[in-house]
Amino acid sequence: MQYGISRFWHRYRDYLVLGTAVIISFILMALNDSLFIGYMRSGASLIVGSMEEAASYVPALFEAKRENRILKRQLGRLLLDYSRYEEVVQENIRLRDLLGLKKEVEYDVIPAEVIGAGVGGLPGSIHLNVGLRDGCRKNMAIVTPEGVVGKIILVNTTTSIGHIMTDANFRISGRIKRSRVVGIVRWLYGNLCSMDGVSVGADVEVGDCIVTSGYSQIYPGGVEIGRVVEVSDESSGLFKKILIKTAVDFSRLEEVLVVKKKFDNGRQ
């Protein structure tokens, strides 16, 4: 009997192990959103994230000098812009008071470095060197000066994982800045996205800027998502087919900002 089992195992072990691995993989797919998988992800990202943080110093050293030069130039420009911005903010506060509007949500940012990214398949996630100790929390928006990047989906003490726009499951509510039309933006391929749910009669033109709608509790309103590069009517005749080029170049993400709400008077 024992000899029989042993012979069976030796003869079919390749297929048995493969079958087991396939079954476990399917079970894991079914359990994707479970708490257990969440804990596992958190633990794995803590271990690998710490190693990544250490390893990321090597490429960072090569980049530091060039970045420093660029940042100094940008800082000078931003200081000039900031003085103008301060005046506009004060003016905005006065006007809102005059009109009796509620205060807008105020945001703070946590600067973060991208220390790792998913490659090989579709780049749907990035690893950041900020975590709980830096004030980073789940569902905080990730942006760059150019526009929206994604949101935080997993945080541990020192690192976090961001779900970025170039993932098949990513959706974001967008608004056409000029005509205020709202739709759902989702990734197609490369740096291209589509904007769904915009009716045929809506006012959309090539070159229009798409910004976040402000409907979400995650993303601040008015942050650029991208620009319309192609508009046509869908075959169903009900909606427009809108192609958007993302404002952010996802193949060159190095530094990002994690957006933290300071206070929210309007949405208590």
Added chain:
Amino acid sequence: MYESLIFFLFLLIVVVIHFTLAPLIQILGVGPDIILIYLVYWSVRRESYKGVIAGFVGGIIQDLVQATIMGIYSLSKSIACFFAGYIMRNKKSIPFILLIFTLFITVFIHQMIYSVFTSLHSAGGYLSLVLRYLIPSSFYTMVVGVAVYGSIELWKKKKRGD
């Protein structure tokens, strides 16, 4: 036991390299799968079932760290590594050309399975994924694989004093 420990330690190093250095050599958003290159190299020298276990462990780590749908990489890498071991079964020595051929087949199988599951959630559909990611990333992984395997083989030859 010792072999498994060495495999796991190297796997951790390769995972870190994959997530930190591989993004720097991306071309148009397409990068090589360095984890798969390592797993195939490990699997071709062992029986298929050991390759499956290696592929499964490597895939699980990638699934966890990359925060994709859990199980996609463990499935695709288990099957890919099974074929890596299967192609090389009963071979006493592994010619370099056959090693590269095996890498090509396994990378293609891996990317095909991965694309099937990812396309279920993608707006672009399967064909778009095949053209824009499957073929370019398979080719890129192959090129990096040839460079890595070639370097290892050369180093081994030098060490043997050939």
